[in-house]
Amino acid sequence: xxxxxxxxxxxxxxxxxxxxxxxxxxxxxxxxxxxxxxxxxxxxxxxxxxxxxxxxxxxxxxxxxxxxxxxxxxxxxxxxxxxxxxxxxxxxxxxxxxxxxxxxxxxxxxxxxxxxxxxxxxxxxxxxxxxxxxxxxxxxxxxxxxxxxxxxxxxxxxxxxxxxxxxxxxxxxxxxxxxxxxxxxxxxxxxxxxxxxxxxxxxxxxxxxxxxxxxxxxxxxxxxxxxxxxxxxxxxxxxxxxxxxxxxxxxxxxxxxxxxxxxxxxxxxxxxxxxxxxxxxxxxxxxxxxxxxxxxxxxxxxxxxxxxxxxxxxxxxxxxx
Amino acid sequence: xxxxxxxxxxxxxxxxxxxxxxxxxxxxxxxxxxxxxxxxxxxxxxxxxxxxxxxxxxxxxxxxxxxxxxxxxxxxxxxxxxxxxxxxxxxxxxxxxxxxxxxxxxxxxxxxxxxxxxxxxxxxxxxxxxxxxxxxxxxxxxxxxxxxxxxxxxxxxxxxxxxxxxxxxxxxxxxxxxxxxxxxxxxxxxxxxxxxxxxxxxxxxxxxxxxxxxxxxxxxxxxxxxxxxxxxxxxxxxxxxxxxxxxxxxxxxxxxxxxxxxxxxxxxxxxxxxxxxxxxxxxxxxxxxxxxxxxxxxxxxxxxxxxxxxxxxxxxxxxxxxxxxxxxx
Numbered sequence: 001x002x003x004x005x006x007x008x009x010x011x012x013x014x015x016x017x018x019x020x021x022x023x024x025x026x027x028x029x030x031x032x033x034x035x036x037x038x039x040x041x042x043x044x045x046x047x048x049x050x051x052x053x054x055x056x057x058x059x060x061x062x063x064x065x066x067x068x069x070x071x072x073x074x075x076x077x078x079x080x081x082x083x084x085x086x087x088x089x090x091x092x093x094x095x096x097x098x099x100x101x102x103x104x105x106x107x108x109x110x111x112x113x114x115x116x117x118x119x120x121x122x123x124x125x126x127x128x129x130x131x132x133x134x135x136x137x138x139x140x141x142x143x144x145x146x147x148x149x150x151x152x153x154x155x156x157x158x159x160x161x162x163x164x165x166x167x168x169x170x171x172x173x174x175x176x177x178x179x180x181x182x183x184x185x186x187x188x189x190x191x192x193x194x195x196x197x198x199x200x201x202x203x204x205x206x207x208x209x210x211x212x213x214x215x216x217x218x219x220x221x222x223x224x225x226x227x228x229x230x231x232x233x234x235x236x237x238x239x240x241x242x243x244x245x246x247x248x249x250x251x252x253x254x255x256x257x258x259x260x261x262x263x264x265x266x267x268x269x270x271x272x273x274x275x276x277x278x279x280x281x282x283x284x285x286x287x288x289x290x291x292x293x294x295x296x297x298x299x300x301x302x303x304x305x306x307x308x309x310x311x312x313x314x315x316x317x318x319x320x321x
Numbered sequence: 322x323x324x325x326x327x328x329x330x331x332x333x334x335x336x337x338x339x340x341x342x343x344x345x346x347x348x349x350x351x352x353x354x355x356x357x358x359x360x361x362x363x364x365x366x367x368x369x370x371x372x373x374x375x376x377x378x379x380x381x382x383x384x385x386x387x388x389x390x391x392x393x394x395x396x397x398x399x400x401x402x403x404x405x406x407x408x409x410x411x412x413x414x415x416x417x418x419x420x421x422x423x424x425x426x427x428x429x430x431x432x433x434x435x436x437x438x439x440x441x442x443x444x445x446x447x448x449x450x451x452x453x454x455x456x457x458x459x460x461x462x463x464x465x466x467x468x469x470x471x472x473x474x475x476x477x478x479x480x481x482x483x484x485x486x487x488x489x490x491x492x493x494x495x496x497x498x499x500x501x502x503x504x505x506x507x508x509x510x511x512x513x514x515x516x517x518x519x520x521x522x523x524x525x526x527x528x529x530x531x532x533x534x535x536x537x538x539x540x541x542x543x544x545x546x547x548x549x550x551x552x553x554x555x556x557x558x559x560x561x562x563x564x565x566x567x568x569x570x571x572x573x574x575x576x577x578x579x580x581x582x583x584x585x586x587x588x589x590x591x592x593x594x595x596x597x598x599x600x601x602x603x604x605x606x607x608x609x610x611x612x613x614x615x616x617x618x619x620x621x622x623x624x625x626x627x628x629x630x631x632x633x634x635x636x637x638x639x640x641x642x643x644x645x646x647x648x649x650x
Contacts, residue, residue, distance in 0.1 A: 008525035012518055116356025121544065121563065227514050228544045231537065232354070236512060271501070271518050286505060 003144070007151050009268050014156060015226060017264025018163045019044070019218045019235075023242035024249070024256045025163075025170050026214035032174065032251060033207035034187035034312040038094035039079055040215055041239025042101030047072040047219025049105040052119040052230035053112060055126040061224050064126065065159075068223075069216030075101065076212030077205075084204050087316035098239075106232045117232040119223075128157040128225040157225040159217060166214065170253040183207055187310035190317040200317045218242075244296035250307050263292045346371075346584045347380040347402035349393055351409030353510040353536040355383050359557040360536055360576060364408045364431070366558075367577030371584040379584060387507070391415040398423040404441075404590045406583045407431070408576065410477055411507070416440060427590040429583040431576055432477060434594055442594045443579045447477075448484030449631050450572045450604030451532070452638045453624050454554050455488020457606060458530040459496050460620050461552055461569055466497045468528035470519050470542050472535035473509040474502040476642050481534040481556070481572070483647035484638055490649045492623070499523050503538050513541025520545035520553075530554065530569060543568060552615065561611040569615050571607040578602065600632050 023040045030037040047068035055064025075097055082093040106117030113119055136154035139146040174180040182203055186193045190200045222238075223230045245263055249255035269276065270288035277283075299307050348368050350361040368379050380402055382393050394415055397405050404427035407416070413433040420428050420437040427439050434442040458467045469485055471478040486498045501519045503509035516538035520531055524545075531546050532554040533539035539556060540563070546553035547564040555561065555571030579597060583590060597603025606624060608616060630636035639648050 004525070008522065011525075012522060016518065116354050118356065121540070222514065227517060227541055228548075229540075231511065231513050231540070233511070234514065236508070236514070268518070271515065272522050 003147075005272075007147060009265070009272055011152055011155075012268035012271065013261060013265040014152070014160060015264075016267045017261045018156075018160045019222050019226070019238050020242045020245055020260040020263055021257060022159075022163045022166065022214050022218035022221065023239055024245045024260050025166055025253065026211040026218065027243055027246045028170065028249075028251060028253060028256055029183070029207045029214070030211040031246065031313055032187045032310055033183050033204045034190060034310055034315070034317070035079070035083055035204055035208060036090040036094065036314045037079065037211060038091060038240075038243060039075065039097030039101075040211075040242055041235055041237070042094075042098035043072040043075045043212065043215035044219040044222065044239050045098075045101040045105055045233070045235045046075055047216040048223035048234055049109060049119070049219075049230045051216075051220035052122060052223035053109070055224050056119050056122055056229070059123065059126050061126055061128050064224050065128075065217070065220045068220040069213050072216035072219060073209065073212035076208045076215070080205050080208045083316060084201055084208075087318065090314055090316075102233060105230070109230065109232070119230040122224060122228040126224065127228055128159055128221070130155045130157055157221070159221040159225055162217060163221070164257075167253050167257045170256075174253065179203075179206070184310075187312055190312050194317075194319065200319075204317075241292050244292050247296050247307050247309075248292075248299055251310065266291050344401060344403045344588060345378055345380050346587065347382070347397045347405045348580060349390075349397070349405070349407040349412070350381065350383045351407075351411060351510075352384060352387075352507040355381070357510065357537040358540055358560065358563070359555075360574070361408055363558045363574070363576040364406070364580045367580030368406075368584060370577065371581050375585075387411075391419065394419050395422075398426050403427055403588050404429055404583055404586070406580055408580075409433075410475070427588060427592070429580075429590060431579055437592070439592055441583065441590050441592050443583075444594065444596055445574050445576075445579075445603045446596065446598040446638075446640070447481050447572070447574060447604060448487075448638045448640050449599045450574065450606065451481045451484030451534075452488035452491070452631070452636075453606045453627055454532060454570055454572045455485040456492050456623055456627060457488075457570055457616070457620050458485070458532060458552075458554060459489040459492035460617070460623065461615065462493075462496065462530045464527045464529045465493060465495060466499065466527040466529065468499045468520070468523035468526075468531035469501070470516060470523070470531060470533045470535055470539070471500070471502040472504075472538055473507060474505050476645060478502070478534055479645075479647070480641040481532075483641040483649070485532055486647065486649045487638055488627075491627075497527075499526055499528050503535055510536035510538060512538050513544070516541030517545035521549065524549050524551060532556070532572070534572070555607075559607040559609065561607055561609055565611040566614060568612060570612055572604065573607045574604050575602060599628060 027037050027040050050071040051064040051068030054067035055061050079093050082088040083090040109117040133154035136150045140150035186203045194200050245259040248259040266288045270285035275282050353361050355361050355365050406429040408431045410433040413435050416435045420440050429441045431443045469482050489496050520542045530552045533542035534556045543553045547567040552569040554569050557574045559573050560571045561568045
């Protein structure tokens with residue numbers, strides 16, 4: 001494999017890993033607060049649709065982004081209402097959100113654009129275009145490092161940089177702030193938090209707001225940056241892969257970056273090579289596509305380290321029994 | 322009150338006449354969806370044209386999953402729709418099962434041959450059309466490397482690929498053709514994000530013209546090509562308009578004409594195999610105002626010459642599906 005090929009595969013890794021990363025961090029906030037969220041897929045889908053639709057109508061990618069985040073927030077709050085306020089089953093609420101999103105995007109899309117649930121192709125002004133970082137062109141002549149800077153680090157959409165900055169930000173919020181400490185505590189032992197006089201419900205809703213915003217970014221990236229417009233079911237299971245990455249990362253932010261980029265790398269490899277020949281055996285690309293799920297099962301089964309989810313995850317908090 | 326029975330009688334008579342005249346044609350779209358901007362959409366346009374000209378109505382169903390194929394087909398046949406057209410090779414198996422059960426209903430299937438006495442099988446010579454766009458791609462390419470992105474990895478799409486590769490090599494024997502398939506499940510027809518990534522991967526390997534034969538996935542390929550300032554080639558419907566000046570041409574497959582003819586024939590549809598080839602106008606590279614600047618006079622002349630050659634048999638384009646082999650690559 002030449003240096004050029006490697007760079008282009010890593011470049012593709014970043015593009016494919018970014019929506020996973022954003023969704024994974026979204027899930028991290030929610031699950032750390034004790035709310036299981038398998039509705040990441042649905043929230044991304046709604047955000048992708050609204051971003052593309054609003055960006056198309058207003059010719060402004062930023063307004064699209066805001067609309068996408070708003071849509072994702074609404075779905076996040078529905079999840080919160082069902083699972084925090086009404087103490088419903090969090091998994092069922094998540095499934096319901098996925099199904100609702102999958103149906104409503106096509107229904108509304110067909111009604112607005114008459115294109116079978118998709119939006120028309122977006123023009124350049126309605127998309128987040130790739131930005132070139134300063135000095136990228138002048139440094140591109142420098143061997144290796146210059147090329148890495150020019151082709152790998154520079155030349156992505158702004159949402160990619162936001163996603164990468166969200167990793168240290170998440171780490172800082174979770175582990176260095178009072179809010180983060182309480183958030184982690186509410187996912188482990190909500191009654192202790194309650195005893196300390198902090199609102200469990202408030203904290204969990206707060207976590208879901210962050211989840212909604214991050215899912216909104218992920219969806220918006222898919223439809224207004226990676227692609228140019230919405231197509232039905234365009235998230236194509238990325239929400240579930242993000243959940244798998246979350247387990248793979250054992251609910252920690254830096255590991256989430258590693259896990260999502262690793263899964264992105266697998267996807268990029270399977271796109272670049274239909275089959276991978278490693279001397280004594282040939283690996284089909286379908287295997288690469290399935291690998292994230294296989295790895296998650298292996299981790300969950302406890303073969304490689306143990307994945308311990310937040311202890312209070314999945315259980316609605318009841319103050320008095 | 323005495324009027325009532327009369328009314329009922331009239332209503333019954335009306336219902337009866339409506340029942341006998343009620344032989345609406347029906348069309349079933351494959352998983353890519355009615356608005357895939359490509360194969361199924363072409364079928365829809367054909368049906369719509371018939372409806373506009375005849376002033377009659379037709380029924381349409383978009384299937385959502387594999388399991389619905391048989392269900393939808395049976396239900397339409399039961400309800401008296403005639404003829405029933407379906408787009409896509411994937412219907413072949415179920416049609417083989419359903420057609421004998423409704424001997425009075427006529428069926429038409431696009432892209433596959435079903436040998437039943439009441440089925441018209443419409444097949445296109447995609448290899449010929451792909452050969453012509455392959456020639457154009459090779460002439461437009463500056464790098465000598467062109468790409469092909471297929472949808473689902475099936476023999477039918479290899480037929481496109483093989484024809485394309487033959488056309489490319491006919492112009493430039495040293496040219497390199499990079500080939501990628503989106504996937505092995507029907508979901509591969511509708512994954513524009515993966516299509517775009519495949520196109521970017523091919524670009525980084527030097528491809529400067531990319532032919533997408535991938536249904537809805539092709540939208541992503543065309544977009545990525547336009548973003549990367551290279552040329553692309555659309556498929557099935559004329560997709561030149563999607564990125565004017567960036568789509569070299571489209572390998573149009575006149576599914577619309579095929580469906581139009583089926584609906585026009587109505588219940589008198591002639592069973593058997595109908596081959597829509599270059600001569601019959603079944604396939605052709607699309608030329609319009611959107612790509613006029615991209616098509617050089619030399620290209621036009623070469624395409625015209627090759628068209629004549631294919632029609633009179635001096636140029637033989639190999640059909641992949643006959644032996645599952647491609648002479649080039």
